Amino acid sequence: GVRCADCHDPHTGKRIATGNNLCMTCHAGGRVDFPTAPVINPTAHSHHGVDSTGNQCVSCHMPVTTYMQRHPRHDHSFSIPDPRLTKELGVPNACNRCHTDKDTEWAIASHKSLFGERPDRPSRTRALLIGSARRGEPAARDGLIKLLFSDETAAWKATACRLLVRWVMDPVVVQALQARLSDESPLVREAAVRSLGTAVRENAAPVRDALAPLLEDPVRSVRIAAAWAQVDQVDLNSRAGKELVHMLDINADQPTGRMQLAQFAMYRGDNGAAIRQMRKAIEWDPNSPPFHHDLAILLSTSGDARGAVTAIREAIRLDPENAEYQYKLALAQNEAGSTPESIAALEKTVQLDPGHARAWYNLGLARSGANQPREAIAALLKGEAADPSDSSIPYARATIHARLGQKNEALVAANRALRLRPDFAEARQLVQALSR
Numbered sequence: 166g167v168r169c170a171d172c173h174d175p176h177t178g179k180r181i182a183t184g185n186n187l188c189m190t191c192h193a194g195g196r197v198d199f200p201t202a203p204v205i206n207p208t209a210h211s212h213h214g215v216d217s218t219g220n221q222c223v224s225c226h227m228p229v230t231t232y233m234q235r236h237p238r239h240d241h242s243f244s245i246p247d248p249r250l251t252k253e254l255g256v257p258n259a260c261n262r263c264h265t266d267k268d269t270e271w272a273i274a275s276h277k278s279l280f281g282e283r284p285d286r287p288s289r290t291r292a293l294l295i296g297s298a299r300r301g302e303p304a305a306r307d308g309l310i311k312l313l314f315s316d317e318t319a320a321w322k323a324t325a326c327r328l329l330v331r332w333v334m335d336p337v338v339v340q341a342l343q344a345r346l347s348d349e350s351p352l353v354r355e356a357a358v359r360s361l362g363t364a365v366r367e368n369a370a371p372v373r374d375a376l377a378p379l380l381e382d383p384v385r386s387v388r389i390a391a392a393w394a395q396v397d398q399v400d401l402n403s404r405a406g407k408e409l410v411h412m413l414d415i416n417a418d419q420p421t422g423r424m425q426l427a428q429f430a431m432y433r434g435d436n437g438a439a440i441r442q443m444r445k446a447i448e449w450d451p452n453s454p455p456f457h458h459d460l461a462i463l464l465s466t467s468g469d470a471r472g473a474v475t476a477i478r479e480a481i482r483l484d485p486e487n488a489e490y491q492y493k494l495a496l497a498q499n500e501a502g503s504t505p506e507s508i509a510a511l512e513k514t515v516q517l518d519p520g521h522a523r524a525w526y527n528l529g530l531a532r533s534g535a536n537q538p539r540e541a542i543a544a545l546l547k548g549e550a551a552d553p554s555d556s557s558i559p560y561a562r563a564t565i566h567a568r569l570g571q572k573n574e575a576l577v578a579a580n581r582a583l584r585l586r587p588d589f590a591e592a593r594q595l596v597q598a599l600s601r
Contacts (some may be wrong), residue, residue, distance in 0.1 A: 166318075167191075167199075167243070183510035188222040212279050218263060225259045254296045254522055290319065298328040301520040303552055306332045310341045319350035326356035333363045335554055345374045351384035355559055358387060362394030366432075373398075380405040396432040420450035424459060435468045454484040461493060471500035488518035495527065507531055515547070522552030529561055538565050556585035560592045567599065 172180055172187055175314035180187055185207045189253035190196070196203040201363040213219030227239040250256040251269045253480070263488050267275075284290070294312065306329070313325040326345060345357040358379055364372045377390035380399070385408060392399045392409040399406045403442045415431055416422030443460045450456060461476035476499045480490045493508075495510035507529045514524040525548030532541035545562040563578035576599050582592040 184273060185220075224263065228262050229258045245286065245288055247286075248276050249569075250292055251290065252294060255543050256292065288517045291316075295324070295328065296332070299576075301331055301518070301522075303554065306335070306338065306554075309364075310338070313341055313345060319348075319352045321351070322348065323352045323356035326353060326360050329490075329569075330360040330363055332554070333360055334367060334369075339364055339369070339372060341520075343372070346379060349380070349386050354379065354382065354384070355387045355390045355436075358390040358394050362390075364393050366397070377547065396429060397434070410559050419447040420453065420456065422448065423454060427459065427463065431466070433465060436463060439463050440467065454480040454487065454490065457483070458490055458493060461497060465497055465500060470497055473497040474501055474503075485518060488514050488521055488524070491517060492524050493523060495524070495531075501532070504531065504535060508535065514571060515544075520551045522555055522558065524548075524553055526555070526561065529558075533561075533565050538569055541565055554585060555591055556582040556592070560589065560595070561583070563592070563595055567595065572599055 169175070173192070174181055188207075191199045191202045192205040194202075196202060198476060199349055207222060208215055211220050211222075211225065213476050214443060218224050221538040223239055225249055225404040227241065229237045229239055231237045246259040246324055247256070249271055251261065258272055260271075261267060261269060264272065268319055270581045275479070281373065284382050291312070294305060298309055311324055313329070313539075316325075321339055322345065326342060328521060329338050329342060333342070333515050337359065339577040342357045342361050344362075345353050348354050348357070351470045358376060361372050361376060363378065373395060376391050376394055376398045378385055380395075380403065382388050382391065388405040389408050389412055392405040396409070399409065399572070401407065413426055419427060421445035423442050427439040427446065429514050430436070430442060430525040431441035440460070440463050443456065447453075447456045447460060457476050457480035461473040461480065464470075464476055470502060473584075474494065477494045477497055481487070483495060491510050495507045497516060498504075498507035498510055508528065511531060514521055515528065518524070525544050529541045529545035529548060530537075532544055542562055542565055545558055546563070548555070548558045559578040560582035563575045563582065566572075566575035566578060576596065579595045579599065582589055583596060585594070
């Protein structure tokens with residue numbers, strides 16, 4: 166693939182040629198090290214006149230974004246403009262960056278007339294998959310696993326590993342991520358370790374065993390990731406343990422570093438130290454919503470439900486459209502004994518994120534506890550649709566149907582839970598009781 170030194174002088178950082186001449190060092194043909202690079206005539210390819218902005222390769226494939234109001238940077242992903250992704254995902258497109266007087270529909274039509282439909286271009290398929298995964302759509306799981314084993318680019322495999330963290334308690338996902346622990350790329354190994362770390366913290370002993378060899382990985386970033394994934398048990402006197410502590414110390418002068426120290430203390434069983442570190446992070450950066458969110462979690466686990474409510478409300482004030490914060494508010498309100506407020510927060514959660522399966526699940530339980538069985542069943546059905554792999558949701562629905570005397574519906578739901586998790590003892594007992 167293209168490396169920095171193909172375009173930049175390695176000593177000065179300056180480009181080795183100007184304008185389209187730089188791109189033509191590969192795309193004029195004849196490069197032995199890039200035999201598959203297509204030969205391109207910039208004028209014919211761009212459909213823009215010579216010396217026009219649109220004739221410059223970088224205008225379409227490396228558009229400029231200005232960062233911090235002072236630093237214009239070219240996009241180095243070498244992307245292909247796709248106005249349809251603007252319509253479907255909100256991704257900017259190079260056409261409308263120049264043609265600001267035109268709308269997206271014009272860009273879509275113009276692009277199609279000049280370059281054709283190209284519906285199956287890998288970059289487009291990948292973008293749609295990533296968008297689906299970020300929305301938490303269950304169908305994205307299988308697409309990410311396929312990407313994990315079919316794409317040759319390490320960065321995309323690593324991206325798939327990180328996005329799969331949403332489904333990391335799914336045995337199929339765990340198996341796929343474990344297979345990438347031996348990937349030749351340290352980028353992929355590290356990403357797989359980081360995602361599997363969530364499963365470790367849910368007491369998945371086999372995953373912990375699979376990660377243990379990565380503590381001796383030849384690459385330090387992978388060793389540190391493996392140590393962090395097993396931070397509750399890692400030997401701090403081991404090489405990986407010492408490297409983890411060193412990394413935490415280096416970052417301790419930053420708010421995010423204090424947040425990491427808080428997490429470290431929490432996983433090592435010292436909630437008091439964790440809360441102190443988190444408050445220090447907030448003192449240094451009071452406008453960061455995740456800090457208030459993490460403080461709420463720590464206060465909750467320490468038994469301070471009211472303090473957790475106050476902290477998570479501050480996170481919501483700073484980021485009111487974050488569904489996860491609303492969900493955590495609901496949990497904190499429930500711990501504080503405020504059931505109506507908890508239900509209201511759960512309803513706000515699913516309004517912001519209709520695909521939040523656990524919010525639907527908890528809303529179902531809360532409505533059932535509030536003597537609203539039909540509304541509870543409706544919420545649980547939404548939860549099943551959002552995450553068809555979660556056996557606890559149909560089981561909860563089965564118990565409500567059973568209490569209502571709806572034997573057939575209860576049997577169907579309980580059997581569904583058993584199919585999803587054959588070792589689900591409570592679901593099996595319910596099926597047996599209903600079958601008598």
